[in-house]
Amino acid sequence: MKSFFSLIIAVLGIVACTDQKPETTPKVKYVAIEGIDSSRNPGDNFFQYVNGIWYDSVSIPETQAGVGAYRFMNYPQRLRLQNLLDSVSQLDNAKGSIEQMVGDFYASGMDTAKINREGFQPIKPILAEIQTITNVSSLMTYVALQAKQQNNSIIGFYVGPDDKNSKINIAHAYQTGLGLPNRDYYFDKNSSTDGIQKAYKEYLATLFELSGTDTKAAEKMSEKVYDIEKQIAESHRTRVELRDVKANYNKFSVKDLNEMHPNIGWSKLLNSMGAETDSVDVGQPNYYENLNELLVSIPIENWKLFMKSSTLQNYADNLSKAFVDAEFAYTKVISGQAVQKTRGEKMASAVDNMLGEALGQLYVKKYFPESAKQRMLELLDNAQKAYANRIDQLEWMTDSTKVKAKEKLFAITKKIGYPDEWRDYSSVEITHDNYFSNIISASKAQYNYNLAKLNQAVDRKEWYTTPSTVTAYYNPSANEIVFPAGILQPPYFDYEADDALNYGGIGMVIGHELTHSFDDQGAQFDKEGNVNNWWTDADYKEFNARTQAVIDLYSSFTVLDTLHINGAMTVGENTADLSGLAVAYDAFKMTEQGQDTARIDGFTPDQRFFMSLARIWRVKMKEEYLRLWIKTNSHSPPMWRVNGPLMNIPGFYEAFDIKQGDKMYLAEEERVAVW
CATH class of the missing domain: 1.10.1380.10 (Neutral endopeptidase , domain2)
Structure with a gap:
């Protein structure tokens, strides 16, 4: 029985809060935002306004349940990894190296003739x-x-x-x-x-x-x-x-x-x-x-x-193939995926799962420049400052709780790209010609790696995702936010692009992860990562009233026929989307471009910011997979990760002149704000 148990994480890093205007990095290029459907009213469905032409014309690959950004970016990522693995698996002079380890693991799994003979x-x-x-x-x-x-x-x-x-x-x-x-x-x-x-x-x-x-x-x-x-x-x-x-x-x-x-x-x-x-x-x-x-x-x-x-x-x-085919026959029904993934794609995933930090070293060397890390640090620092300003302006929170909230905010550790120390896989025995024994060896090593931590001090340097994965996370037990190299690429992040694109893209993700330290779960952990009440009773009651408003709003969204978003199940992610976007927008307004009105391709900086948000959730998926998503995923489906937060952001109303009568319009008293 395959079970999926998620760990979420965090760390300590002290940053001084200041009102000084942040420095901005000189921009090298402006990226065009293409495919805007000007026939649509942005106030009716902003997701479709930005993504509709793409959505109506794109085809979902037969080997996938969806296409586009977000988790479906891991598909082109696996192709990148496959190319790396194809290359290193053919090296003759890599004995005893990382290249040999991941190359031999990959080669053993690609030998389907032997695997099929063994049944x-x-x-x-x-x-x-x-x-x-x-x-x-x-x-x-x-x-x-x-x-x-x-x-x-x-x-x-x-x-x-x-x-x-x-x-x-x-x-x-x-x-x-x-x-x-x-x-x-x-x-x-x-x-x-x-x-x-x-x-x-x-x-x-x-x-x-x-x-x-x-x-x-x-x-x-x-x-x-x-x-x-x-x-x-x-x-x-x-x-x-x-x-x-x-x-x-x-x-x-x-x-x-x-x-x-x-x-x-x-x-x-x-x-x-x-x-x-x-x-x-x-x-x-x-x-x-x-x-x-x-x-x-x-x-x-x-x-x-x-x-x-x-x-x-x-x-x-x-x-063997008969077993793989049997598994896919079931997967096909539950996900809508039409055709099995290629063996190379599957093996790229297997190596990443089993030897992720070994493969990650090869990935970041080729795809992640140090300049990208520095750009991300600037975005993260500005987002923290913007968050602190928002905390200061909260009318519903008392000063004593604000102090503790900001202490926690600036205690968050920021991990970018890849670990400072790479994991040692010397206990894993990998051979070139026995895939099943490689799987067993890597599985035992992973268990022993985890077991060795029992009753030991927590290693705050540890990562819980691989560098190549398109994801980001907050871990309340360590009070840290983590952005692996995999997500630090377009449409989320382009270290050479203008601020509007980056703050609307990865900036929103940064704000999202910061907010997880203050969502319905994260708010129960203190700055050290312990479940410990740092709220006054009155403030916590006000906070819960606002998260209930988030639940009510998202529960009203219909996804398929009569199938609604489960607002109670997705409240943490929806709170992070709502507040994360507000934080990212405030941080953007602190930049030179954010305070300017110069148009690019006819769009104002604010408009480019919100359009960048819509691009990062540009996803099309099979109906079967969408139904699975609604039942099992703690995030709202991509369209509602765009339209849901925007309905509550005053800057969006101003940027696109949203008026009463537009389908996304909410009266001011109906708009939801938590942080």
Whole structure:
């Protein structure tokens, strides 16, 4: 069962707040904003005004579920990485180098002839271990040993900072055990979900067939596994419930856990996993209470089927073509993707996932100049100053809370491009001709890397994404914002372009990530990264009233037929979009161009700023993927990441003369502002 557990992060860096006008970097070029649909009224749908011509003419590649910016920029990124890997995998003089490591890993995965000849032979020893399971105790031993290879079946485990003592890493356990994206997919009743459930059951049956079971027996096995997953899903918290920081922190002694969950047997489990600890933060206690009961109420033979299914799913994409095709048949239904990704693209992703900082060294050397890093620091510093000014001007916040908010703001550590210290992969054994063993070795190394942090001081230099990934994040436990090299490219960032484009692009992302330190979750962490109340009761009540207004506004947006944005699930990201854009605009107005009115290609600086915002969320996706997004993604879909914030920004109304009667118009008293 593939589970996706997100970590979010942060660090300390003191910057002086000043009213002095910031210096601006001389600009080398102006970038034309093309494709504006002048037949549309910008006040009716600004996303379409800027992106409509592109949207109506672009085709989604058959191997993708969408096209454009944001996460879909990782598609051209993977092609870049593939070109790098094609090159280094053919080097003759790279023995013992990073190039050899990533090149051999890539080459082993590209040898599909060998992989297809092997079928499911590589996984047979693991499946044989399942057959030795005779009782709950031996079942949990298998679970523990597989967890050490990053195969989390029914125990979700990782090591990370303690929410209440962010200087120390502790053991965490979280809900897992599902093959479908989340619990709702097991209980929703509609034609879309019914089709996904059917495709998933067929996928499970196919995996059983491919591993030596006849068709009828495989179908029965699939139903039994699905039934177990559905029972597990009943105890899962919803995506909205998972946003509750305090409810998802529950630190228990191992002694107490042994008494609470005797069937799980925490002491033996943790010992088998190599985790020496006297306590565990159990994020979702109901899940483990339910699991403890299910371990004895479900026959052991059915649990063995579940473990076989879990293991086959975990490794399916690393086996022969028949397994890969089976996985894609299910993926196709849930995402709308028409054709499988090329093997080269898949392998670029695999190397990035397994050896990301090794590959990252090659990427930044070729694609990320030092001058880009310096330009980003200027943007970040200006955004912090603009944020501090906005805090000072808040009418609803008292002075004492403002002081603490600004202390936290200027304590945020800024990480740009790539880590200061690269990760050591010397424990990973990579060969040129055995892809499956490479996967196992890299997985074990990743587990051991994480485990070694247990009960140790938190390393504030650590990164939780690879340099080439198109993303950015804030981590409340470290109070840091991180911008890998992957996102520092057009349309987000061009270190030679004018301020309007950069502040409307990456500037908005900077403001967005800064706001995560003050969204519904981040606001519960202090400047050191601890869950600690730094608010007055009255101020926090005012803050919650404003985030509720964000929930209400976005819940009113209809995406498909009757499908609305889940305002409660997306409140953190929507708050970050709203306030992040306001901060970016204020920071832009501090620059020379922001205070000017000189037009470029007929557009004012303010207009270029807002058009740049619309370009960074220029995305078109399959309807199936959009439905998946609405159910599982904490962000609003791209169109609403443009139109939603703009409806609440006074500068936008002025720049494009938005009037009552325009579809995006909101009366001043209806506009939402948090920060």
